[in-house]
Amino acid sequence: MIKVESISKSYQATKALNRISFEVTQGELFGLIGPDGAGKTSLMRILMTLLVPDEGKASMSGLDVVRDYKQIRQLVGYMPGRFSLYQDLSVEENLEFFATVFGITIAENYELIKDIYVQIEPFKKRLAGKLSGGMKQKLALSCALIHKPEILVLDEPTTGVDAVSRKEFWEMLKKLQQQGITILVSTPYMDEASLCDRVALMQKGEVMEIDSPARIVENYTRTLLAARSDNMNRLIQDVRNWDEVESAYAFGQFIHVTPKRNEMEAVELEKFLMTQKHEKLQVNEISPGIEDVFMALMKEKE
Amino acid sequence: MNRFWGFVKKEFYHIFRDARTMIILFGIPIAQLLLFGTVITNEIKDAHIAIYDQSKDEVTQEITTKLLSSGYFVLDQYLESTADIEAIFKKGKVREVLVFEAGFAQSLEKEGKAKVQVIADASDPNVGKLLANYTSGIINDYMLKEMGEMQLPMQIKPEVRMYYNEGLESVHMFVPGIMAMILMLISAMMTSISITREKELGTMEILLVSPLRPVQIILGKVAPYLGLSIINAVVILLIGHWVFGVPIAGSWVLLMLESILFILMALCLGILISTMAKTQMVAMFISMIALMLPTILLSGFIFPIENMPVPLQILSHAMPPRWFIVILKNIMLKGTGLLYVWKETLILLGMAVLFTAIAVKKFKTRLE
Structure with a gap:
C-alpha cells in the first residue's frame, strides 16, 4: 500500500533522511518510532506529497508521490504534527469545511467517524481553539477521516496529550484499522510501539530495524538487569564505572543495565553494588522492552 | 463550485470573528478618510x-x-x-x-x-x-x-478661475488619493496576511494535501476581500460626496468598475506578497513599507509628481495608485468618460494580469 525505496532528503547541510526503504501492506498499522529529529516528519511529508525527495522513489496505493500527487491527495487522510485546524471555527464548522473541501457531506461518511465524533459532539458549537488537547486530537482525526481515505497518515498524534486520551486514541486507531484503512503513525513514545503491527525504529534519518514489536524484542538476546537503590544518582554512576557493564540507562524508577557477559546474573551485580555501600538494593533480571532494544541499537550505531 | 463556496464561507468566519480584522477593514478606512479630509488641508481659515x-x-x-x-x-x-x-x-x-x-x-x-x-x-x-x-x-x-x-491708464486685470475645484478645496484632491491608498492597503494587506496566516498556523499543510486546487485556494481567499473592498469603496465615495461635498461629475457605474479593477489589482498584489512572505509579520511589513509609503509619497497623492526629481518621476510610473488617482480625478471632478482614461485603465489591467501571472506561477503546491 505504501512503498518507500531508498528515499533521501537533505535540508542544506543536514541530512534528514538517508536511504530509507520500507513497505506497508494493506490494512496494516505501521509505526515510525524515533526521537525528535529522527526524520519522521520529513518522511511523512514526502509521502503526503508535501515535499519532494532528493533521491529515491515512493508510492502510495501504487501512485508515485511526485508524479501523481494530485490523485494521492484525494485518497489519503493526513493529521500533521501540529494541531492544524481552524481555531476560530467551531468543531462543527471545521468538520463541515473539510467535508466540502473533499466534495462530500458529513452525513455521507458519518458512519466512519461516528465513534470518534460522538465524543466531541456535545461541544460541537465550541471553537476548536478552546478544546482540550485530547478533544483537539479527536476533532483532527475526524477531519482527516471525513473523506474516507484509504491511507491515514498521522504525525505524532499523541504528543502533548494526556495518558487517558492517548490510550483512547490508540483504541480508535485499532478500530479504524479493522475497517480496512492502512495507517502510518509516528510517535516518540516507545510504549506506543507495541500497539503497532510493525514498526520502523528510526534514528538520525536512518531506519535501524523494521519488524513487529514482539519480534524486535525476541531477537534481542542480551541479558538485561534492573536495579534500584536509595541513591539513584550514585547508583548509575557506580554501575557505569564498573568494567563488567556495557551500558546503563535510567528507566523510570529503575536503571536498566546491560552487562558485557550475557551469563552475568543479578546476584553478581548486587554483590558488586553492596561493596559500593548501596542500601535498599533491589536487583533482578528482566525481559527487555522495545525501548531497551532501541537504546542498544542506538549505541551500536555510534 | 461547492468547494469554492465552502472555502469562501470559512473565510468570512475568519473575518467576522476577528475583531482586529474588522477594525482594519472598516474602522481604519473611515477614520483615515475623516482625518485626511479634515486635518490635511491647504486652506486658510480664521x-x-x-x-x-x-x-x-x-x-x-x-x-x-x-x-x-x-x-x-x-x-x-x-x-x-x-x-x-x-x-x-x-x-x-x-x-x-x-x-x-x-x-x-x-x-x-x-x-x-x-x-x-x-x-x-x-x-x-x-x-x-x-x-x-x-x-x-x-x-x-x-x-x-x-x-x-x-480709470487708471491701461490696467491689465487677470481673472483667474480654478477649474474643477473653484474653491481650491484640498479635500477634492485628497478623497481620490485616500481612496486609492485605503483600497490598496486593505486589499493587498488583508489577503497577504490571511494567506500567510494559514502558513503560520500550519493549516496550509492541510489545504495543500486536500484536493483543492491552488486556483481555488487563491480565488477563495480573494472573493471575500473583493466584496468587502467594494463596500469600502462605496462607503468612501459616499462619505466623500455627502460629508466633504466632493462632486462626482462622471458616471457612477464607470467609477465603480474602475474601482473594482483597482481592487482586483491590489488583491493580486496581496497574493504575490503572500507567496514571498513566510509569516504574517513579514507580509504586513512588506505591505506597509512597500505599498503604503510609495502610495502616499510617489503617487501624486500629496506631492505633485511634476516637482519630483526625474528618477522618482520614472519610479512613480510603477505605482498603481498613480494611475488610479488620475482615473478618479478625471471621472469625479472633470466628469470625463472612459475615452479619456482608457490608457490608465489599460495600465491597471496590465498590472493586474502581470501580478496574477507571477502569483499563480509562484504559488507552491508543496511546502518548499
Missing part, C-alpha cells in the same frame, strides 16, 4: 492677524472690514507701534501683520497710490505664502471695485 494702522482713515477701515469679513482672517488686535510687530509675532498666535502707512487715503487720492505692508510669519512657508496671497488678493479686489471709476 488666521489670526494684527493691524498697525497709522492712518485710521475711511479707506483703511474699509479694507480692514473687507479682510475680516472674508472668513479667512480674524483680528487679534490693533498695534500701536512698529516695535509691537516683532513682539506679537513672537507670541506665535498672530500669523500676519498689516501695516498701513500714514495718510493712506490722502496719498491714494492725490498720487494714485498708497502703501500697505503685509508681513507674514513664514516659519511655515506655505502658510505664509498663502496668507500673503489671500491678503493681496482681497486688497486688489477692493481697489478694483472701489477705485474702478478712477
